[in-house]
Amino acid sequence: MIYGKSTGVDIAVIGGGLVGAAIAYGLLEKGQSVAMFDEGEAAFRASRGNFGLVCAGAKGDKLEDYAPWALQGVEVWADFAERLTAATAIDLELEQNGGMVFCPEEQDLAARTATMERLRRRSGLDFDVLRPAEIARYMPGVSDNFAGGIFCSIDGAANPLKLLRALHAAVSRTPGASRQDARVSRIEPGSGGGYRIVTARGTTDCQKVVLAAGLGNLAMAECLGVKLPIVPMRGQILVTERHDPVLTVPSEQVRQNRNGTFLLGGSWEDVGYDTSTTFEVTRDIAALAVRYFPFLKSVRLVRSWSALRILAPDNAPIYDEIAPGAYLVTCHSGVSLAALHSGKVAGWIAEGILPEEAAPFHLGRFAAATPEPEVAHG
Ligand SMILES: Cc1cc2nc3c(=O)[nH]c(=O)nc-3n(C[C@H](O)[C@H](O)[C@H](O)COP(=O)(O)OP(=O)(O)OC[C@H]3O[C@@H](n4cnc5c(N)ncnc54)[C@H](O)[C@@H]3O)c2cc1C
Incomplete structure (x- = not known):
């Protein structure tokens, strides 16, 4: 599809992953004229490879202001x-029956409990510290071969692919708003103020531009002379064959989809832009899942990514x-x-x-010191 040599909109959103598409949808709901540019299959896409948790419980351990923001997002x-x-007729398969974080050893449970106590003082997030026998009330089939877990009743999960599809469907209802296979090569100053978005298919003038291109934001911000401190962190996830429904409560390590498959995951690996899967990590993820749920030993893996x-x-x-x-x-x-991205951030x-509650998330917080990212949860 040709978009014309030069077109104009109020707001250009660069990136059509979960972040860009949620913002574009929110802006369209607010009556703005929007063009969402998405590079397509060639890009790194976290939005097509994630675990689908809708959770506040694990957020804010390094920046406490994140805890109330994440809680609001889940609420x-x-x-x-x-x-x-209602807008798209796509069921997002949202279930908020609570979420569990397993702690394999006593020291993990103690450390996690201390962090959660600290975050509860900041955000009011409610949680319970449970032993395996109590966890079995929420998660049938769980073993007793671990110290315990943290349960947050507000957490849950949704189908992330359906979420992405629904956001794209909602944006596409406005003709010209969704521009696929449209890699932005440059952001330039606009001739009459604002910005000019440059793609191989032409240029688009806009008053405002939203950089929501995931890891592609590194290059987009450089167009504006800004260096970002974001890095890739690989996560491998395994999928099993379908199984009778067992789990209605998800955890960071194991969750069951509505179609019966289990997702097992996810690793945290600092390997740059390498998106391969490895035998060692597959083995470790599967072993941990079987430690928590021994019945999974006889459920076959069908895929990993x-x-x-x-x-x-x-x-x-x-x-x-x-x-x-x-x-x-x-x-x-x-x-x-x-x-929150389609609501307050689009606003x-x-x-x-x-x-006010989003003000702490400014880029300047990294100016003084840029610590190395550490393995975290969520
Ligand atoms: C293994 C794993 C598990 C996760 N689990 C969870 C979870 O349980 N819960 C949760 O909330 N989050 C989870 N996440 C995180 C979540 O997936 C990401 O936060 C989210 O997908 C980020 O979306 P995004 O739109 O910023 O980036 P992406 O999904 O990477 O999308 C970026 C988009 O920008 C486009 N793009 C890039 N450059 C350009 C350009 N120059 N021009 C035009 N378009 C461009 C790409 O085509 C792409 O579509 C997980 C992530 C991973 C990897």
């Missing part, structure tokens, strides 16, 4: 899902206006935060006022 998810499903997380040094999102009218949005946890871009 508004059901309303968001209802609206998006890897995808790259988009990680800031403190694992929290970055929201910043990095040049006048140029908004940077990047995060790990694009599923959990999707409702910030449309109206220029960042909600």
Whole structure:
């Protein structure tokens, strides 16, 4: 499809993953004229390779302001899902029956409990520390071969592929809003103010631009003279054959999809842009899953994949206006935060006022020191 040599919109969103598509959908709901540019299959796409947890429980260990933001994101998810499903007739398979984090050893459980106590003081997030026998009430078939777990009743999971499909369907209802196979090569200053978005198919002038291209934001921000501290972090995930329904509560290590398959995962590997899968990690993920749920030993694996997380040094999102009218949005946890991105973050871009609770996520927080990212959860 040819978009014409030069066209114009109010707001260009670069990136059609979970982050860009949620923002584009939110901006369209607010009556803005939007063009969402998406590179397509060639790009690294966290949105097609994630675990689908909608969770607040694990957020904020390195930046406590993230805890109330993540909690708010999970609290508004059901309303968001209802609206998006009403608009697209796509069921996002959201279930918020609580979420579990397993702690293999006593010291893991003690450390995790201490972190959760600290975050509860900051955000009010409620949680329970459970031993295996108590976990069995929520998760039938669980073993007693581990120390315990943390249960957050507000957490849950959705189908991330259906979420992405629904967001694209919602954006595509507005003619010209979704531009696929449209890799942005440059962002230039616009001739009459604003910006000019350059693709191989032509240029688009806009008043505002949203950088929501995942790891592609590194190159997009450089067009504006800004260097970002985000890095890729590989996660491998395994999928089993279908099984009778057993688990309605997900964990970071094992969850059952509505179609009966189990997702097992996910590793945290600092291997740059390598998206291969490895035997060693597959074996370790499977062994841990069987430690928690021995019945999985007789359930066959059918597939595995890897995808790259988009990680800031403190694992929290970055929201910043990095040049006048140029908004940077990047995060790990694009599923959990999707409702906030289509709501408050889109509102910030449309109206220029960042909600107070999102103010701590500015880029300047990394200016003083840029610690190395560490393995984390979520
Ligand atoms: C293994 C794994 C497990 C995860 N589990 C969870 C989870 O349980 N819950 C949760 O909330 N989050 C989870 N995440 C994180 C979540 O997947 C990401 O936060 C989210 O997908 C990020 O979306 P994004 O749109 O920023 O990036 P991406 O999905 O990478 O999308 C970026 C998009 O930008 C486009 N693009 C890039 N460059 C350009 C360009 N120059 N021009 C045009 N388009 C461009 C690409 O085509 C792509 O579509 C997980 C991630 C991984 C890898």
